[in-house]
Amino acid sequence: MSEVLLKVDNVYKEFPTHGKEVVHAVDGVSLEVFKGETLGLVGETGCGKSSLARCMAHLYDVTSGSVSFEGTEISTLSRRAMRPIRREIQVIFQDPYGSLNPRRRVGSIIGDPFAIHGIAFGNERKKKVQELMELVGLNPEHYNRFPAEFSGGQRQRIGVARALALRPKLIICDEPVSALDVSIQAQIINLLADLQRELDLTYVFISHDLSVVRHVSNRIAVMYLGRIAELAPTDELFGQTRHPYTRALLSALPVADPDTADSREQIILGGDIPAATNPPEGCRFHTRCPKARADCAITEPPLAAVLDDTDDHRTACLHPLTLGEDLSTAVPDLKAS
Amino acid sequence: MALLEVRDLRVSFDTPDGTVRAVRGLSFDVEAGQTLAVVGESGSGKSVSTQTVTGLTRGATVSGTAYFDGTDLITADQSTLRHLRGARIGMIFQDPLSSLHPHYRIGWQIVEMIRAHDHVISKQAARKRAAELLTLVGIPRAEERIDDYPHQFSGGMRQRVMIAMAMALDPALLIADEPTTALDVTVQAQVLNVMRRLQQQFGTAIVLITHDLGVVAEMADEVVVMYAGTVMERAPRRDIFYRNHHPYTQGLLASLPTRSGERLTPIPGSPPSLISLPKGCPFASRCPHVFDKCRTEAPPLADIGPRHQSACWLPVQANEAIAS
Numbered sequence A: 001m002s003e004v005l006l007k008v009d010n011v012y013k014e015f016p017t018h019g020k021e022v023v024h025a026v027d028g029v030s031l032e033v034f035k036g037e038t039l040g041l042v043g044e045t046g047c048g049k050s051s052l053a054r055c056m057a058h059l060y061d062v063t064s065g066s067v068s069f070e071g072t073e074i075s076t077l078s079r080r081a082m083r084p085i086r087r088e089i090q091v092i093f094q095d096p097y098g099s100l101n102p103r104r105r106v107g108s109i110i111g112d113p114f115a116i117h118g119i120a121f122g123n124e125r126k127k128k129v130q131e132l133m134e135l136v137g138l139n140p141e142h143y144n145r146f147p148a149e150f151s152g153g154q155r156q157r158i159g160v161a162r163a164l165a166l167r168p169k170l171i172i173c174d175e176p177v178s179a180l181d182v183s184i185q186a187q188i189i190n191l192l193a194d195l196q197r198e199l200d201l202t203y204v205f206i207s208h209d210l211s212v213v214r215h216v217s218n219r220i221a222v223m224y225l226g227r228i229a230e231l232a233p234t235d236e237l238f239g240q241t242r243h244p245y246t247r248a249l250l251s252a253l254p255v256a257d258p259d260t261a262d263s264r265e266q267i268i269l270g271g272d273i274p275a276a277t278n279p280p281e282g283c284r285f286h287t288r289c290p291k292a293r294a295d296c297a298i299t300e301p302p303l304a305a306v307l308d309d310t311d312d313h314r315t316a317c318l319h320p321l322t323l324g325e326d327l328s329t330a331v332p333d334l335k336a337s
Numbered sequence B: 001m002a003l004l005e006v007r008d009l010r011v012s013f014d015t016p017d018g019t020v021r022a023v024r025g026l027s028f029d030v031e032a033g034q035t036l037a038v039v040g041e042s043g044s045g046k047s048v049s050t051q052t053v054t055g056l057t058r059g060a061t062v063s064g065t066a067y068f069d070g071t072d073l074i075t076a077d078q079s080t081l082r083h084l085r086g087a088r089i090g091m092i093f094q095d096p097l098s099s100l101h102p103h104y105r106i107g108w109q110i111v112e113m114i115r116a117h118d119h120v121i122s123k124q125a126a127r128k129r130a131a132e133l134l135t136l137v138g139i140p141r142a143e144e145r146i147d148d149y150p151h152q153f154s155g156g157m158r159q160r161v162m163i164a165m166a167m168a169l170d171p172a173l174l175i176a177d178e179p180t181t182a183l184d185v186t187v188q189a190q191v192l193n194v195m196r197r198l199q200q201q202f203g204t205a206i207v208l209i210t211h212d213l214g215v216v217a218e219m220a221d222e223v224v225v226m227y228a229g230t231v232m233e234r235a236p237r238r239d240i241f242y243r244n245h246h247p248y249t250q251g252l253l254a255s256l257p258t259r260s261g262e263r264l265t266p267i268p269g270s271p272p273s274l275i276s277l278p279k280g281c282p283f284a285s286r287c288p289h290v291f292d293k294c295r296t297e298a299p300p301l302a303d304i305g306p307r308h309q310s311a312c313w314l315p316v317q318a319n320e321a322i323a324s
């Protein structure tokens, strides 16, 4: 599982604001997506997950840096040159309600990719669409219905069917289950797992819900303010957490188990996430980090293996956590180093 | 007697498609100083039932009783309700932006809220109290930020302002409808912590509406599990997680993502329409243990243990075996 499918190299994505400032949505991200894996991307709202996803699929032009798919740099390709690759990379969006046109029938919505790429016409297209509907667990007889006639979970299945139409290699799922109730969320998670196995898919799975990401991912990247704080195989990220922000995220996640809830360490982060227009100097987490020291406000830590970690576990922290270290009693001291 | 006693609450709405029976015979108690979590999927009637209890449902047909400290909130007139809301019953909603007026300063809104109920307090004293409240809910430099507008606050800070307003008059009961659903987990942890601390300090009873079983495990004393407008199971927190009886409660728990990544066991299908509910048990169409009787007769909410009730025909022992 080490063939690189997609490579993100030092990508920056900036957005202008009304004033003179710019939003640093993605601020120097490098990572690889391996063939056949599910790479999870977590972080709090506004940290740049969706922006990074759109850069990966070349739905956005990157401000700088590069993205390559199967060895071909795609971040600079024209629309026309991008066309054949567009088929290979599909995105499933956050909102199963907002992303479907309410006035169009689902059959034609799912058939969009065929129309765009001029593949299969008339009855042949209908047949292909109905096969897709079957594949994702929708009743093919509902071909002529409108989105409003489907429940939230079914609408998400419509999104999945459309993404699968051109048999892509990579699917970027941007919060595919966040708007759904747990019982429906579980149906979609199982569906995505089945499809991955059957169709040999690679996923980038974005969510702010760490328990969902943990369930589906082989590796996880934790983002904070446009950068990756920690990137590791799932078990290691949880078992040997290095970055204080990762630990804080883990500790804030409510667990549906009273015994654990009563006994676990709670790290309550102070303050709010700084504005993405003006990320802090040095380590961008230093304004909230319980372990922050003077050097953290000056030196920006690179994303690299720390302590005795191997290269598949990378952490951007000057004072990474050692195994068993207690963060709940740590106190920041920006005067000492 | 409990602080709030809701009995056989029924709420329906007439719509062009037919009558939506949003709440169908709901009963629960809230004890002073305790947290009751109301959990259930979207559309199960969580919001409608609590809004009805506080007199905030419009255009609905309502029956049943809801005694709060001796007053039936269902039959109380608007002025009684208006007084109780705020003074004795504080409320927090999911979206803090919609509850704060965008054009007025945060401090001014809290001051107005205090003065609406306390007619003798001076403007100065109310302002001082507002600053204290903001400090209490963890807004740093409250004295300076009191003159900010809502848009200058982050989502988590706005939700803390809502808690400050709900707590301003030291209410006996706080109703929080998905107070952290729109927030990130780290901010959610901060807000839940504030609620916990205030409860310890002031002995406030809390009705916490949520669809997040993690939040339930963290916060609840007692839990009500709702489905299709009615209670499926009601029990102390640990019983809901470790000794549950109802297949719907079990289905919710089995749907949760696991640490190991093993295949999930979702509840198949989706909830029934509240316009044309089937006869019998409302969960029958999705229940793995359904049998003939379930489809003809709706099971009553029956005692199955100490403070533990379930609305399911399955015998108690047999079902617990299934759970484990």
Ligand SMILES: Nc1ncnc2c1ncn2[C@@H]1O[C@H](COP(=O)(O)OP(=O)(O)OP(=O)(O)O)[C@@H](O)[C@H]1O
Residues within 6 Å of the ligand: A015, A016, A023, A024, A025, A043, A044, A045, A046, A047, A048, A049, A050, A051, A052, A208, A276
């Ligand atoms: N088109 C845009 N124009 C200007 N700013 C933008 C645009 N899209 C995103 N941003 C900003 O870039 C930052 C990252 O946004 P992004 O949508 O990538 O976050 P996210 O991690 O996906 O958040 P969420 O969890 O809320 O979906 C935010 O500060 C956001 O406001």
Ligand SMILES: Nc1ncnc2c1ncn2[C@@H]1O[C@H](COP(=O)(O)OP(=O)(O)O)[C@@H](O)[C@H]1O
Residues within 6 Å of the ligand: B013, B015, B020, B021, B022, B040, B041, B042, B043, B044, B045, B046, B047, B048, B049, B274
């Ligand atoms: N004003 C209304 N008119 C018609 N139906 C309504 C109205 N308000 C709520 N409902 C319906 O009542 C049911 C319960 O809603 P609600 O209490 O908001 O659910 P939740 O458990 O998600 O809070 C839903 O089916 C909803 O669509």
Ligand code: SF4
Residues within 6 Å of the ligand: A243, A244, A245, A283, A284, A285, A286, A287, A289, A290, A291, A292, A293, A296, A301, A316, A317, A318, A319, A320
């Ligand atoms: S570099 Fe310093 S501030 Fe940043 S996460 Fe590590 S310890 Fe905290």
Ligand code: SF4
Residues within 6 Å of the ligand: B246, B247, B248, B281, B282, B283, B284, B285, B287, B288, B289, B290, B291, B294, B299, B311, B312, B313, B314
């Ligand atoms: S009454 Fe029957 S259908 Fe309803 S939950 Fe119990 S076993 Fe299932």
Ligand SMILES: [Mg+2]
Residues within 6 Å of the ligand: A049, A050, A051, A094, A174
């Ligand atoms: Mg997003």
Ligand SMILES: [Mg+2]
Residues within 6 Å of the ligand: B046, B047, B048, B177, B178
């Ligand atoms: Mg609601």
